[in-house]
Amino acid sequence: MGYSALKENLVRRDIDGAVIPIESGSADGLAYREWLAAGNSPTPLPAPTLGQAKSAKLAALAERRWRAETAGAVVDGMRLPTDEKTQAKLTAAVVASVLDNNYAVNWKLADGSFASFDHATLIAVAQGVRAHVQGCFDREATLVAAIDAASEIGALAAIDIETGWPV
Incomplete structure (x- = not known):
């Protein structure tokens, strides 16, 4: 055996x-x-092929982007959750405030405290969260291009997928 x-x-x-x-x-x-x-x-074990190693690195990268995307962001000095449910709820609140400029909402921050968001604050917070999320996808796109361009295992291994993410 x-x-x-x-x-x-x-x-x-x-x-x-x-x-x-x-x-x-x-x-x-x-x-x-x-x-x-x-x-x-x-x-x-046999060494993985370049294609197998790239597939594994791309899967690890997608998971790393998701962790960065959902880790939260600081917007106007407030720490906000950025998970997918919060993004959807924030979008709905922005739509409500666009339909009624007097709309205001108590929003729960990442530390559990609440802040009152009026129309202008909702728009600013939504833009800040959106910029954070887009920054995560932009970082992922840059790294995907580097992974795709790697011509050998050593170059692929040198690609750092852990740093450079928006906070």
């Missing part, structure tokens, strides 16, 4: 593809450690 190395603390049993935590007290973990003690060593 053979194993393939996945990560520092996981291996894949070659015969059935089961992923086994090396340090677990399970029968599989114990069997692996005994197998190692008998002088065996795991087979390294």
Whole structure:
């Protein structure tokens, strides 16, 4: 029976593809450690192709953009949630204020406090949140272009998807 190395603390049993935590007290973990003690060593997994690595990086990038988009934003000194429900509710409030310029609403801020938003404030807050969201998509688009342009694994690995996001 053979194993393939996945990560520092996981291996894949070659015969059935089961992923086994090396340090677990399970029968599989114990069997692996005994197998190692008998002088065996795991087979390294094949390196991903450039296309596979790009697909994985693009998936990680989409998840990173979503985290940045929904992390909140500061607009006019107020910390606001920017999750998708809040964006939709803010859009509805702006529509209501456009239909009635005297419309005002108590808006819940990210810290749980409330602020009164009149027509002008609603418009400014909506524009600020929209700018934050668009900034996240703009950052993602820039990184997608860099990922697409990477011609080898080393260049792809050098692309930093964690920094440069709007806050």
